[in-house]
Amino acid sequence: MTETLSTPAAGELNAEGLLDAYRTMRTIRVFEERVHDEFATGEIPGFVHLYAGEEASATGVCSHLDARDSIASTHRGHGHCIAKGVDPVEMMAEIYGKRTGSCHGKGGSMHIADLSKGMLGANGIVGGGPPLICGTALAAKQQNNGGVGVAFFGDGASNQGTTLESLNLASVWNLPAIFVAENNGYAEATASTWSVAADNIADRAAGFGMPGVIVDGFDFFAVHEAAGEAISRAREGGGPTLIEVKFTRYFGHFEGDQQAYRADEVANARDKLDCLKRFRARVTESGQLESSALDTVDSEVAALIESAVTEAKAAPKPTGVDLETDVYVSY
Amino acid sequence: MMAAPAKAPERSATTAAPQLTIGKALNHALRAAMEADPKVLIMGEDVGKLGGVFRITDGLQKDFGEHRVLDTPLAESGIIGTAIGLAVRGFRPVCEIQFDGFVFPGFDQIVSQLAKLHFRSQGKVKVPIVVRIPFGGGIGAVEHHSESPESLFSHTAGLRLVSCSNPVDAYWMLQQAIRCDDPVLFFEPKKLYHTGSLKETVDPTASPDPLFASRVLRSGTAATLVTYGPSVRVCLDAAIAAAEEGTSLEVIDLRTLSPLDLEPVFESVRKTGRLIAVSEAPSESSLTSEIAARVQQECFYSLEAPVLRVTGFDTPYPPTKLEEYYLPDLDRVLHTVDRALTW
Numbered sequence: 001m002t003e004t005l006s007t008p009a010a011g012e013l014n015a016e017g018l019l020d021a022y023r024t025m026r027t028i029r030v031f032e033e034r035v036h037d038e039f040a041t042g043e044i045p046g047f048v049h050l051y052a053g054e055e056a057s058a059t060g061v062c063s064h065l066d067a068r069d070s071i072a073s074t075h076r077g078h079g080h081c082i083a084k085g086v087d088p089v090e091m092m093a094e095i096y097g098k099r100t101g102s103c104h105g106k107g108g109s110m111h112i113a114d115l116s117k118g119m120l121g122a123n124g125i126v127g128g129g130p131p132l133i134c135g136t137a138l139a140a141k142q143q144n145n146g147g148v149g150v151a152f153f154g155d156g157a158s159n160q161g162t163t164l165e166s167l168n169l170a171s172v173w174n175l176p177a178i179f180v181a182e183n184n185g186y187a188e189a190t191a192s193t194w195s196v197a198a199d200n201i202a203d204r205a206a207g208f209g210m211p212g213v214i215v216d217g218f219d220f221f222a223v224h225e226a227a228g229e230a231i232s233r234a235r236e237g238g239g240p241t242l243i244e245v246k247f248t249r250y251f252g253h254f255e256g257d258q259q260a261y262r263a264d265e266v267a268n269a270r271d272k273l274d275c276l277k278r279f280r281a282r283v284t285e286s287g288q289l290e291s292s293a294l295d296t297v298d299s300e301v302a303a304l305i306e307s308a309v310t311e312a313k314a315a316p317k318p319t320g321v322d323l324e325t326d327v328y329v330s331y
Numbered sequence: 332m333m334a335a336p337a338k339a340p341e342r343s344a345t346t347a348a349p350q351l352t353i354g355k356a357l358n359h360a361l362r363a364a365m366e367a368d369p370k371v372l373i374m375g376e377d378v379g380k381l382g383g384v385f386r387i388t389d390g391l392q393k394d395f396g397e398h399r400v401l402d403t404p405l406a407e408s409g410i411i412g413t414a415i416g417l418a419v420r421g422f423r424p425v426c427e428i429q430f431d432g433f434v435f436p437g438f439d440q441i442v443s444q445l446a447k448l449h450f451r452s453q454g455k456v457k458v459p460i461v462v463r464i465p466f467g468g469g470i471g472a473v474e475h476h477s478e479s480p481e482s483l484f485s486h487t488a489g490l491r492l493v494s495c496s497n498p499v500d501a502y503w504m505l506q507q508a509i510r511c512d513d514p515v516l517f518f519e520p521k522k523l524y525h526t527g528s529l530k531e532t533v534d535p536t537a538s539p540d541p542l543f544a545s546r547v548l549r550s551g552t553a554a555t556l557v558t559y560g561p562s563v564r565v566c567l568d569a570a571i572a573a574a575e576e577g578t579s580l581e582v583i584d585l586r587t588l589s590p591l592d593l594e595p596v597f598e599s600v601r602k603t604g605r606l607i608a609v610s611e612a613p614s615e616s617s618l619t620s621e622i623a624a625r626v627q628q629e630c631f632y633s634l635e636a637p638v639l640r641v642t643g644f645d646t647p648y649p650p651t652k653l654e655e656y657y658l659p660d661l662d663r664v665l666h667t668v669d670r671a672l673t674w
Contacts, residue, residue, distance in 0.1 A: 070416075104453040113448070115419055115456045125443045131409050132444065135416015135424075142398060142422070149416065162440070165409035172404055326454035327488050329512035 013063075013224070018283055021063050021220060022294055025055040025276055026301045028079040031088055032251070034305050035078070035095060039255040043313070045097050048109045051079030053218075053250035053266075056275035057182050058083035060223025061150055061243075064231045068147030070118040070136040072129030074182075075110045076249070077122025080152050085117040092308035098315035105318040106326075126187075127160025129153060130179060134166050137175035137240075148176040148234045156187025158201045167208040167242065176234035178227065179242045182217070184249040189261040202244035210240045217247030218273040221282070248273075348534035354524035356498035356533050357387045357463075360505035361425065363535065365395050368423060371509055374401040374410060375427030375463075384429055385465055385524050407437030411462065415444055418458045423509055430521075431466040432475025438483070445514045446489030457512045461505070466494075467561040467611050468658055469522035474648040479560075479612035484516055485589035485621070492588035493542060494518035496563035498531040500586065503539035511542065518588070520561035529564070543587040545595050551581035554605035554671050557596050557622060559585040562609045562659055569664040580668065588618060596622065597629045604635035605671040609659050614642040636674035639667050 013021065032052040038044055051058070054076070062071065062083035073080035081091055086102060094101025095109045102112050113121030120136070123129050133149035140147030157163050158181050170177040181201040183192055198204060205212025213230070215222045223245060230241035248269040252259045283289040351359060365371045373388055379402035382389030392400035403410050407428065414424035428434045434441070441462065448456050468477035484490050491513050495501040501519070508515040523529055540546065548563070549570050556566040563584045570580040581599050585591065600606050606626055608619035623638040641659040649657050 070420075103451050106453070107451045111447075111451050113452050113456075115452055120416070120419065121448070121451065123444075125439060128412075128439070128444055131412020131440060132416040132419075134409060135413040135418070136420050137416070138413060139417045139420030139422060142417075143420070161436075162408045162412065165404070165406035166412070168404055169406060169409045169413060326450045326452075328491070329449060329454070329457055 015289055017063070018289055019293060019297065021059050021224070022279060022283075022289075023297045023301065024059045024063070024083050025220065025279065026297055027088060027304065028052070028055045028058065028082050029276060030301050030305045031078060031082060031092070031308075034309060036251060036255060038309060044095055046108050048095065048255050049076040049253065050249070050251040050255065051076050053269060053274075054182060054184060054247055055079055056220040056223050057180065057217050057245045057247070058152070060220050061152075061178070061180055061227040063224060064228055065118070065148070065150065067118065068140065068145050069150065070120055070133070070147070071150045071152060072120045072132045073122045073152050074129065074154055074157065075122060075124055075126065076154065077110070077112060081112050081114070081119055081122065084119045086112065086114045086119050088304060089308040089311055092305075092312040093315050096312040096315070097317065098312055099318045099322065100311070100315040104322055106322065127153065127157040127162040130157070130163045130166035131169075133177050134169045134173075134175060137170065137177040138173060140176055141173075146235045148178060148231055150178045150180060152180045152182055154187060155181065155183040155185070155192035155196060155201060156190070158183075158204070159195060167204070167210070167240070170240040171208045171210050174237070174239040176237075177240040178230045178234060179240065180227070181242065181244045183244055183246050185265070186253065186261065188253045191261070200244055202242055205242035208242070210242055212242045212244070214244045214246065217245035218269070218275045218278065220275055220279050348532050350530045351498045351502070351533045352525050352527060352530055353495065353498050353501045353520065354385060354387055356501040356531075357505055357519065358389055358391075359533065359535075360502045361388060361391060362394075364425070364506050364509040365391065365399060368509075370421060371423045371425065372399050372401065372417065373425045373427065374403050374414060376403055376405055376429050378402060378427050383427055385521060387463070387524070388427065407433055408440050411437040411440035411445060414460045415440065415448070415458055418460050419448070419456055423459050425461045425463060425509060428462060428464045430472075430476045431464055431478040431480055434462070434464055434480060441484065441490070441516070442487050446487045449513070450489060458514050459512045460514045461508045461517050462514070463505075463517045463519060465521035465524070466518045467520050467522060468648060468654055469561065471651045471654065473650050477648045477654070479610065479643065481516075481518055481588050482612055482617040485618055489514070490589060491515045491543065492518065493586060494520070494560040494588055495586070496520060496523075496560055496584050497529065498533055502533045504542055504586070507539065507542035518560055522561055523564065543590070543592060545583055545585045545587060545592040547581065547595055547599065548584050549580070549582040551579040552603060553579045554607060554668055555581045555583060555596065555599040555603045556607050556609055556664065557583045557585060558609040559588060560611070562611060565659055565661060565664060566609055569661050569668070572661060573665060573668060578668065578672070591618075591621065591625075593622065593625055593629075596626065600626055600630040601633045604633055606634075606638045607641060607664065607667050607671060608638065609641045609664055611643045611658055613645045614640055615645050617642065636671040639671050641667050
């Protein structure tokens with residue numbers, strides 16, 4: 001049942017769509033590179049897990065989604081947030097723990113959520129998201145609005161009971177749910193080649209009676225096509241799909257990770273496989289976009305992230321009153 | 332879309348106020364809540380075709396349809412997580428956990444997700460879910476089927492916990508919990524579900540007491556018994572027995588376990604000077620410990636004796652032959668009252 005897709009044609013995306021996709025990927029990349037740099041200064045509290053290298057996955061999937069749709073994310077969630085439309089300025093403030101952040105400074109990097117954008121939250125619990133997506137997918141089905149739910153999770157979460165329960169639930173109820181297994185090779189320091197008792201996570205789809213697809217996670221177009229098929233099928237009542245996206249994360253599991261468990265793969269990926277480089281080469285060589293248009297996006301994104309950091313640093317901290325607010329709806 | 336209702340729901344309020352057990356009162360409450368609000372869904376293991384292993388959801392799928400009463404796979408994390416996703420999209424799911432101990436596979440979703448989404452979203456997201464948990468012992472079952480896990484959840488901010496002890500409360504508290512915008516864990520005294528002698532007249536036109544308030548069930552002067560759920564009956568029986576020997580005991584049903592409503596308890600202790608907290612749960616780091624701590628803080632100069640406790644043991648829940656020894660009973664409660672009175 002599992003199939004591996006070859007690189008498809010550029011598909012139905014027009015110049016505007018391509019430019020949007022590029023902007024999203026570029027925003028994620030610059031956001032994450034900047035968080036990496038700023039974290040090293042000691043000003044960002046707590047843990048951060050960076051998504052750099054994986055941009056094609058969040059972007060390729062979320063470029064098909066709209067206001068009806070919801071996503072659940074992971075501890076490595078910044079990219080999913082940006083791709084689903086969460087404001088990077090508010091996100092940066094949240095990562096700095098500030099009161100102007102997406103969650104009032106009460107979520108932090110690992111819990112950025114914005115339900116107004118259909119973003120159910122990054123999630124500090126590995127495997128915490130897939131069950132939530134069964135719920136929003138069931139809601140969409142009951143409301144008959146054509147909406148879908150997308151659960152992003154990692155290779156580590158692919159071994160969690162919650163994920164497997166959710167795959168089964170989604171299939172039993174024929175839910176409009178898409179499960180995107182982002183296999184970056186390591187759950188913290190443990191290789192997925194060891195921890196996943198199958199050649200591919202997508203192979204498990206057969207056991208749940210749903211299609212399983214493997215895609216090259218460095219290739220935006222491959223992800224976009226696979227996600228498009230799955231999401232269309234789900235919207236039309238065809239049920240869930242498991243998509244395995246394979247790639248490498250550019251940074252450690254968390255900022256500060258010594259990464260003794262892996263060697264040269266990052267340098268090779270950055271050099272030869274990088275999703276942004278490949279995207280730029282592809283769309284300029286095909287004549288779909290001018291290089292100058294992409295350069296303009298680069299400058300705009302750089303300015304956005306610069307201002308996000310400036311605003312985050314200047315923003316007020318939450319107070320003790322904030323701590324005791326919104327624990328309950330009513331008191 | 333799933334199947335439409337097989338027929339129009341029956342009206343529950345067309346007949347005279349019925350005499351109901353706790354189990355039937357809960358069933359009527361679910362029916363009333365589903366009639367009142369089309370966003371109310373019921374989901375859980377065997378809740379549909381079977382009507383639940385304790386028959387609390389009996390007949391509801393037949394009357395409201397498979398799209399509103401959903402049989403789920405055996406997957407408590409999946410059930411709770413699905414309910415959260417439904418709730419953030421406007422539904423009011425009522426999840427049935429089949430037995431108390433089965434809530435543990437769903438513990439992570441309750442504690443890590445359900446309890447925290449409102450706080451994490453600046454209060455923008457409401458997660459109005461009720462998780463019904465039949466709890467406590469006395470049915471001859473074993474561990475995982477007879478436990479009192481409430482303290483594990485009362486330690487988590489963002490959750491509300493309530494427990495009913497009689498049919499009238501069962502009927503109203505469950506409906507109030509379903510209308511509450513916060514997540515509510517609803518602890519039901521399973522051994523009393525079908526006890527015919529506890530039947531009460533449940534008048535659907537009556538005005539209920541507030542959900543999150545404790546209640547003095549019996550006034551007394553010598554000592555106060557504070558309890559909840561299945562132990563309420565034990566304490567009332569103890570008070571009746573004590574009265575025959577001339578000792579006047581006050582009995583308070585907590586009803587809300589988190590946040591606690593202890594003002595009526597403080598008031599009572601200021602009058603009686605003695606407090607005995609009774610619960611089937613193990614004693615260590617429990618609701619009864621919390622009550623003892625807060626009562627000594629608020630009523631220190633009123634206390635004539637230390638706050639004493641009658642609880643389950645700090646052991647795994649035992650099999651049948653040890654159950655009577657484990658559970659608080661009338662003798663243990665009266666013995667502890669004597670200790671408090673002769674301190």
